[in-house]
Amino acid sequence: MTKIRSVMAVSVDGFITGRDPGPGHGLGDGGILHDWYWNGDTPSTVVPAFRTSETTRRFIDPFAARVGAVIAGRNSYDDANGWSGGSPHPTAPLFVVSHRPAPPEATPAQHFSTSIEEAATAAREAAGDLDIVLMGGGVLAAALTAGLVDEIVIHQVPVLLGAGRRLFQELPVHTRLSLIEAIPAPDVTHLRYQLER
Known part of the structure; x- marks a missing residue:
């Protein structure tokens, strides 16, 4: 059964970026939030670029293997420079929730919707039996309000x-x-929450 889960790295004081995030600045001075993806010696079996600790690999690889679609907010999309026309996941299509039109550099692999409900419907179709990952605070808030979230994974x-x-x-x-x-795990604590219904 398809689950929708939010998966994000977060500082202890609750931030998913540092100061001055944006195009050309990435996560601002909060780039440290993702260092644990690359500072280990164990390669991910799902995301080839990741080199984590063995503890982290055992936690994240089963989730990463089940990702069938990603829904991101426009701020996340812009901060990541549109993931160079792709997606933050190597095989899952990207759905972006935005009230602004798609930028000229968007590719056919990137789908833009004006509501979380529309994005979730399209993502479910694309994901099939796999799961959907949410990225971005605004997208998470909208999905929680709409009752769409099953789990929240925080990499603290x-x-x-x-x-x-x-x-x-x-x-x-x-x-x-x-x-x-x-x-x-080294440099991060992985917390997984289920929403009570």
């Missing part, structure tokens, strides 16, 4: 950034979570 990095874009924006709903896993 032991740093205080002090500013940037927050993971959780203001939410109009009260949501209880159950902690399923807490896995400490």
Whole structure:
């Protein structure tokens, strides 16, 4: 059964970027949030560029293998320079939620929608029996409000950034979570929550 889960690296004080993120600046001064993807000696079996600790590889590879589509917000898309026309996942198509038109450099592999519901419907069709990953605080807030999220995976990095874009924006709903896993690893702690229905 297809699950929709948010998967993001987050500072201890709740930021998914540092100061001044944006095109040409990436995650601003918060680039440290993803260092653990590349500072280990164990290659991922799913995402060839990743070199993590063995503990992290055992946690993330099963999830990465199940990704059939990615939904990202426009800020995430712009911060990543449009993932060079592709997707943050090596095999999953990208669906971008944006009220602005697709930029000229967008490719046919990237799909733009104006609502989280529209993006989720298209992503489910593309994912088949696989899962959908959400990227970006705005997309997560919209998906939580729409009741679309099954799990939230937080890769908590032991740093205080002090500013940037927050993971959780203001939410109009009260949501209880159950902690399923807490896995400490070098430079990151992996936390997996299930939404209580």
